[in-house]
Amino acid sequence: MNIHKLITDIEKVDPEVYERLDSRRSAVSQFAKIGGKLALAAVPLALGGMFKKAYGQGNSTIVGVLNFALTLEYLEAEFYTRGAAAPALVPVGTPAVGAINTIRDHENQHVNFLKTAISSLGGTAVAKPTFDFTARGTFPTVFTNYDVFLAVAQTFEDTGVRAYKGQAGALISNNDVLTAALQIHSVEARHASHIRQMRQARNTGISIKPWITGKDTGGIGSNVQASYDGEEITTQAGVNILSFVSASAASESFDEPLSRSAVETIVAPFIV
Incomplete structure (x- = not known):
């Protein structure tokens, strides 16, 4: 999964998404903290958390x-x-x-x-x-x-x-x-x-x-x-x-x- 490309695609559709997430750097940093063998398993959870913050339930x-x-x-x-x-x-x-x-x-x-x-x-x-x-x-x-x-x-x-x-x-x-x-x-x-x-x-x-x-x-x-x-x-x-x-x-x-x-x-x- 190309996280940087995904975030860029989101930004193209909703340029104001980072106003809800604090910043693009903040969004990227959420994924930067995910490392090692847990990365692929944790990405969907981290992405879900980001969207819950941006768009609510x-x-x-x-x-x-x-x-x-x-x-x-x-x-x-x-x-x-x-x-x-x-x-x-x-x-x-x-x-x-x-x-x-x-x-x-x-x-x-x-x-x-x-x-x-x-x-x-x-x-x-x-x-x-x-x-x-x-x-x-x-x-x-x-x-x-x-x-x-x-x-x-x-x-x-x-x-x-x-x-x-x-x-x-x-x-x-x-x-x-x-x-x-x-x-x-x-x-x-x-x-x-x-x-x-x-x-x-x-x-x-x-x-x-x-x-x-x-x-x-x-x-x-x-x-x-x-x-x-x-x-x-x-x-x-x-x-x-x-x-x-x-x-x-x-x-x-x-x-x-x-x-x-x-x-x-x-x-x-x-x-x-």
Whole structure:
């Protein structure tokens, strides 16, 4: 186990973790005190102690939410890992190569972070499902046609942003876990925006903004409509903001949450 790499991965997902642990040096020193033949056996206990200090005790609801998030991160991590490795998919020698590789690495970091957090809160991480990224034949060229790949990527990212927002309320009893989840949420939002800008740069004749307008799919079509339904809402906290801005601007201003059941229905075709 590469402890230094693990701590670095945690720091990337939750930059404020050391404010709870005193410092990075403090976190590393906990493991430095573990030596000799007891090291491998003691590491999980020391790691659990560190997370209990940083994030407190978990409960079944929080672990359930984190496992739900982990399934989505498994999906995205494997999608980008396969896409980055697919021959001649991402245009060689373009900034897209670095962008896809960076997103791939972020998603894998999210997987590792969530698995560690679940274990440290006393839970068991769900196993990675087997995925069918064609969605049972809906996107048969997903790893051979770059535009289809980006379209599916956009759908995953937009859905992920709404999924994290939808589960925020279930984490409200643990401020530290909530903060970490929302930090992942913000990374997913940046992914979504960047993928949308990459699609716009393809000059396919479809106008795609860095954010969702109404419940528009950005030209992907009815197969992904469920990921966008409800985004056209213009009332926030009981206030109809059409009094201040246009309907398009009102819908663009907020990401609407998706329920867990809605997300599970959306991703079901991608899971064998």
